[in-house]
Amino acid sequence: MKVNVKVNGQNKVFNIEPGDYLLDTLRKENYLSVKKGCDNSSCGVCTVLFDGKPIKSCSLLTAKTEGHEVTTVEGIQKEADKLSDYFGAEGADQCGYCTPGMALSVHALKEENSNPSDEEIKEYLTGNLCRCTGYQSQHIAIRNYLEDK
Amino acid sequence: MKVVKHALPSVDGKGLMMGRPAYTDDLADPNSLIVKVLRSPHAYAKIVKIDTSKAEALEGVEIVLTYKDFDRRPHTRAGQGFPEPSPYDKFVLDQWVRYIGDETACVAAVDEETAQAALKLIEIEWDILEPILDFETALDNEILIHPEPEIFENFPIGFDPKRNLAAAYSMEVGNVEDSLKECDVVLEAQFFTQAQAHAAMEPHTVNARMDYQNRLVLYTSTQAPFHIRRIVSQSLDFPMSRIRVIKPRVGGGFGGKQHIHGELLVSTVTIKTGKPAKMVYTRKEVFESSFQRHPMRLDIKLGAMKDGTLKAINCHILSDTGAYGEHALTVFMVAGAKVLPLYNKVDSVKFYGDVVYTNHTSAGAYRGYGAIQGNFAIESAIDMLCEKLGVDPIEFREKNMMLKDETSPIFAIMGEGTEGTAMNMESCELGYCVSRGQELLKWKEKYPRVELADSKVRGVGMAIAMQGSGIPYIDMASATVKLNDDGFYNLLVGATDIGQGSDTVLAQIAAEALETTLDKIIVYSSDSDLTPFDTGAYASSTTYVSGNAVFKAAMDMKRAIVKEGALALGVKVEDIEYDGVVLKAGDKEITLKALSNRLYYSEDQKQLMITNSYFGTKSPPPFMAGFAEVEVDTETGEIKIVEYVSVVDCGTPINLALAKGQVEGGIVQGIGMAVYEEVLYTKTGKSINNNFLNYHIPTRKEINKLTTEFAESYEESGPFGAKSVGEIGIDTPPAAIANAVYNAVGVRIQTLPITPEKILAGILANKAKK
Numbered sequence: 001m002k003v004n005v006k007v008n009g010q011n012k013v014f015n016i017e018p019g020d021y022l023l024d025t026l027r028k029e030n031y032l033s034v035k036k037g038c039d040n041s042s043c044g045v046c047t048v049l050f051d052g053k054p055i056k057s058c059s060l061l062t063a064k065t066e067g068h069e070v071t072t073v074e075g076i077q078k079e080a081d082k083l084s085d086y087f088g089a090e091g092a093d094q095c096g097y098c099t100p101g102m103a104l105s106v107h108a109l110k111e112e113n114s115n116p117s118d119e120e121i122k123e124y125l126t127g128n129l130c131r132c133t134g135y136q137s138q139h140i141a142i143r144n145y146l147e148d149k
Numbered sequence: 150m151k152v153v154k155h156a157l158p159s160v161d162g163k164g165l166m167m168g169r170p171a172y173t174d175d176l177a178d179p180n181s182l183i184v185k186v187l188r189s190p191h192a193y194a195k196i197v198k199i200d201t202s203k204a205e206a207l208e209g210v211e212i213v214l215t216y217k218d219f220d221r222r223p224h225t226r227a228g229q230g231f232p233e234p235s236p237y238d239k240f241v242l243d244q245w246v247r248y249i250g251d252e253t254a255c256v257a258a259v260d261e262e263t264a265q266a267a268l269k270l271i272e273i274e275w276d277i278l279e280p281i282l283d284f285e286t287a288l289d290n291e292i293l294i295h296p297e298p299e300i301f302e303n304f305p306i307g308f309d310p311k312r313n314l315a316a317a318y319s320m321e322v323g324n325v326e327d328s329l330k331e332c333d334v335v336l337e338a339q340f341f342t343q344a345q346a347h348a349a350m351e352p353h354t355v356n357a358r359m360d361y362q363n364r365l366v367l368y369t370s371t372q373a374p375f376h377i378r379r380i381v382s383q384s385l386d387f388p389m390s391r392i393r394v395i396k397p398r399v400g401g402g403f404g405g406k407q408h409i410h411g412e413l414l415v416s417t418v419t420i421k422t423g424k425p426a427k428m429v430y431t432r433k434e435v436f437e438s439s440f441q442r443h444p445m446r447l448d449i450k451l452g453a454m455k456d457g458t459l460k461a462i463n464c465h466i467l468s469d470t471g472a473y474g475e476h477a478l479t480v481f482m483v484a485g486a487k488v489l490p491l492y493n494k495v496d497s498v499k500f501y502g503d504v505v506y507t508n509h510t511s512a513g514a515y516r517g518y519g520a521i522q523g524n525f526a527i528e529s530a531i532d533m534l535c536e537k538l539g540v541d542p543i544e545f546r547e548k549n550m551m552l553k554d555e556t557s558p559i560f561a562i563m564g565e566g567t568e569g570t571a572m573n574m575e576s577c578e579l580g581y582c583v584s585r586g587q588e589l590l591k592w593k594e595k596y597p598r599v600e601l602a603d604s605k606v607r608g609v610g611m612a613i614a615m616q617g618s619g620i621p622y623i624d625m626a627s628a629t630v631k632l633n634d635d636g637f638y639n640l641l642v643g644a645t646d647i648g649q650g651s652d653t654v655l656a657q658i659a660a661e662a663l664e665t666t667l668d669k670i671i672v673y674s675s676d677s678d679l680t681p682f683d684t685g686a687y688a689s690s691t692t693y694v695s696g697n698a699v700f701k702a703a704m705d706m707k708r709a710i711v712k713e714g715a716l717a718l719g720v721k722v723e724d725i726e727y728d729g730v731v732l733k734a735g736d737k738e739i740t741l742k743a744l745s746n747r748l749y750y751s752e753d754q755k756q757l758m759i760t761n762s763y764f765g766t767k768s769p770p771p772f773m774a775g776f777a778e779v780e781v782d783t784e785t786g787e788i789k790i791v792e793y794v795s796v797v798d799c800g801t802p803i804n805l806a807l808a809k810g811q812v813e814g815g816i817v818q819g820i821g822m823a824v825y826e827e828v829l830y831t832k833t834g835k836s837i838n839n840n841f842l843n844y845h846i847p848t849r850k851e852i853n854k855l856t857t858e859f860a861e862s863y864e865e866s867g868p869f870g871a872k873s874v875g876e877i878g879i880d881t882p883p884a885a886i887a888n889a890v891y892n893a894v895g896v897r898i899q900t901l902p903i904t905p906e907k908i909l910a911g912i913l914a915n916k917a918k919k
Contacts, residue, residue: 017262024261032175033168035400037350038432042841045350073168084166088158091806094814095648096165097350097400103166122849129841131348131401132648134813135849137806 005065007031008075014062022048022057022065026072033073033100037129044128047101048072054105056127073100079107086141094132102128106142116146152660152667153869156806159653160672161398161646171398173370177356178425182211182257184415185264185428187271188438189246189253192280192508192834193294196244196253196273203270204256209263211422213271214255214414216242223300224384226409227475227513228373230623230684232303234566236315236474238295241384241413247294247472248508249835250437257418257426280508282834284444284469287313287505294472294506306478306566307503315474316504318482322558323497325450328461332452336534340449340526341900342883344469344828345442345821347515348846351400352435353410356427357419364391365416370399372407372645373685378677380409381416392416394677402647403818404514407687408440408475436839440513441828443480443504444469447526457540459492459549464527466502471511477504479565480512483519486569487770488527490557491615492549498559508834514687516818517879520616525901528612528884533897542888543583543592546613551772553577565688570621572767576872578860579613582774582796586611589856590776590794597892604784607791608893611776614880617768618864618873619690626695627681627762630659630706634749636742637669638706643683644695646674649875650807651691655699657803658868662703664729681760689771689873692803696868697763705759714744716753769864771872773797775816775881779889786909788890790820792854797877798862801870805859808874813855815878821847823883824903 003014007026014025023046026034034057037045041056048057049071073080080103087093102125109116109124116124121142130138165171201213223237246253254271258264281287281294295310302308307317329335355369365387371377374396382389399406411428418426430439450463466484470477485500517524535542551557553574561571587593590609598608629641640659646652656670663670674680683695707727714732715722717739724734731740739747748755776794781787795812802808825845829837838844863870883901891897896911 027174032170035172035350036174036352036429038841040432040840040842043350043432073166077167080167081163084163085158087166088162089156089806091156091159091650091804091810093159093162093166094650094810095350095399095401096162097172097648099162099166100168126848126850129350129846129848131350131403131818131846132814133810134815134817134855135847135852136813136855137810139849 001063003062003066006069008071016062018063020062022060022062025062026057031072031074035097035100045098045101047104047128049104049108052108052111054108071104073103076103076107079103083145086145090137090141092133092137092141098128098130106145110146150661150869152657153803154801154805157657157667157804159650159807160656161652165398172351172400173354173356173368173397174429176368176397177427178358181356181425181427182259182418183261183264184255184257184411184418184426185268186252186414187254187268189249189251191246191275191277192249192282193278194246195276195278197276198274199254200272201254204267207263207267207270209259210267211257211424212418213267214242214417216244220386221299222384222386224380225475228376228407228409231379234306234478235476236300236302236308238300239473248510250510251472255414257422280834282508282830284467284505284507285446287507288503294508313506314503315470315506316478316481318478319501320562321499325461325463325497325499328497329450329452332460333455334453334534334537336451336530336537338449338530338533338899340447340529342445342522342525343901344444344512345515345826346436346828346844347403347405349401349403349405352430352432353439354429355411355415356425357415358425359419359423364393365420366393366395367412367416368395368397369412370406371396372402372647372687374645374675374677375643375682376685377409377412381412384413385416387420396645396675399647402686403516404518404687405440406647407514407685410439432841433839436844437510437836440475440511442515443512445484445522447522449526449530451530451534453534453538455538457538457545457548459494460496462489462492462495462498464489464500468502468504469507469512470504471507471509473511475511475513480519482563482565484523486559486563487520487616488523490559491551491613493551493555493557494549509830516815516876518876521819521822521880521883524612524614524880525883529887529899532888532891543587543611547580547583550579550613551577552580565620570767576769576798576800576862576864577772578798578862579772581860582772582798583613585858586774586776586794586796589858590778590792592776595778605780605782606893607778607780608889609776609778610885610888610892611774612881612884612888613774614877615770615772616689616873616877616880617770618693619765619768620688621765621768624684624688624690624694625762625764626683626698627760628695628699628702629681629758629760630702632706632710632745632757634746636745637671638663640670640672640699641680642672642674642695642699643680644674644691645686647686649811650804651686651695653807654692654803655695658696658699659703661869662700663707689876692871693867693873694763694765696871698761700868701761701763702759705761706757709757709759710741713748713753714739717744717747767866769866769872771797771799771874771877773877773881775885777882777885777889779886779893781890781893781908783894783912786905786912788824788903788905788908790853790886792856794856795878796858796860797874798860799874799877800862800864800867800872802859802874803869803871808859809857811874812857812878815876816855816882817847817852819879819882822901823886827902
């Protein structure tokens, strides 16, 4: 089947099987920033924005994106570039596998709530797991980014 | 220092966050066959008959592999130096399966759906055997997990498969029995530690292709690319000269990626079909069919005098290696070798035990590598002993622990599978770590407990720890520095950046030695065709061992530049003054940029490219003190980690931000082991929690406050004074949190993890006693 979807602002037509998940479609279509970490929306490394809201692409059927907008980190390069400076300053990136998904979640948080509390940041990002950093350096980096320090 | 000991951003973080293709699966051939493995549904069984004809007949299936396709060539998947101290007890595919999730057969097909469908068409007649699922019953059980005759040990490691024994060891300094008799107080306690999953975010991933020279090219997410090349050659009988192993960016390792995973099956598919092939583990496979931390039972006896002098330690361990013996001996030995020397003033110390096979997922290398298990037992027991003695546990540690310029006889006796190496502690700021940690946590105001309103009690606890820096007389690392025109450098290292930041740290060491800036060092790791040998990223070795190799190669390069500068200026080498940018001799000068262009294009043309190696002759331990403040709800047993303070002596932290990241990442994995994580099985040996919904690693909501500082310390033998920092952070949380919980509510948890259920049961039992 064919699916019409806007990816990073460009109109795309994807040829898919009805049971295909968005994560696999995007990787096949060379959006390699979207990572595979688990298979049941529990780690967050496959996060993309679906009409501006973060979702786990491993658990969304591609067929459901018909007529919608999908954003991967390739679509927010300026923001990711800036956020990565804050991560770099805190040594918060380590293996980097979770960071494209994290960048998308942080970007969506900023759009929704420009002045979140520490608890709101943690709550919003709790589905983006990281096994490397222990989270605190990421938290400081994200807060500094949001406060534009 | 201009580059070292600064918090510089990593050389790769930006590109990774921006989503540039960098990881193994990003670099797979898009036409790769998809390789899937049929996993054993039985904990222990023998294949009586296997029929693959229906699977082979399915359209789109390229090849089906079973044990019949492989010579019986025993090997180990441990990914260690050669000859390995792990038994050769694994076959690529075998007629026997030894745990639920073990490899039974393998399919390569044009796509995932076809491969999955083909797996279902493989028909197997099983002889289902009774498994051993309780490691305390494994030794001398009548069921034998490895009855096959071909398996062997490379050198004596206590391997005795007729007893289900993968390894065994014992050593004694002095006479513990006699010492204990002389002690005023003896403490005896038993501890259990659980299996923990590595849970790196990137699953195990490998792909292969034959190149235009008909060589096998493997891209694999590994911590040890050179060992992978050797083991692929050895186990498949394929010439090593025809194998190239490329380690792209790795999405976390923690020891899990030291081992062989899909490399042997994917290589076989590509060698047999000539076609590119790839395998990406599902998260279920990562949990069930890779490796985990060795569960252990630790029996501790401590003997002390009334004045608070520790006299004797007796430590017996039973360790569960699961179905295969990867790292069986060495993880168990490290549980003693990197814990017991902390208390170096004892009269006698004994360490002994067995590592047994069971029909569970194999255990293997995991950050901490035995030290975290040993630390939980010894550091809990020390607090228990102090209570019996009526002495302050911090004063007791300060009186009995290792100090600078001291040593322990254990260093010479216990190595990793072999004899050890004697050494003095040229750098050891453990005393500072203990006192500074108390200040940072405000220990004196909080010890042992503060009662809050609403049934909440806060308690504090602490533990001290040590680790190592590489494996002396075994680990070798090398580095190549190449000078380019325009005056910048390539740094080629076999060392493996797995996310810990070693590319950045090694580039910083090179930049400092060459007196240049980080942007002038282009670092590349690792490719068995292009980069020089390195044992790999394990045993806390990279900053110290690989870092020393980089330092030596960079200093050689600086001397070579000065020599070429002298030639260019027509002066003697000793007349040259060089600051990394300009070479001066009196009124003559030439910039490095001009000199490098001259060497490429105009006069005295040559390529300056220098390789040097480092081979460790000791393993200077990093030390730390960890302090936990916990809050326990006395009505529910719920526990919250309010703050964790770490003060670490890792010598010079080469990159302050990345070193802190190593400590804090280790602390949170250690908190995971202490309170949240445990690999659980059903009574038939099936994994219960094989996904992130049921296996709970800490999320950012559970982490409240981490306070991390470094002691001023300088290790003469390390590059710019550095020791390791990759593992030390994980060691203290289980003991420090157990001690804090005891101080809060008087419940001593001796079986990890420290769950609310266990705490509440303890609280209720205490109430019943009153």
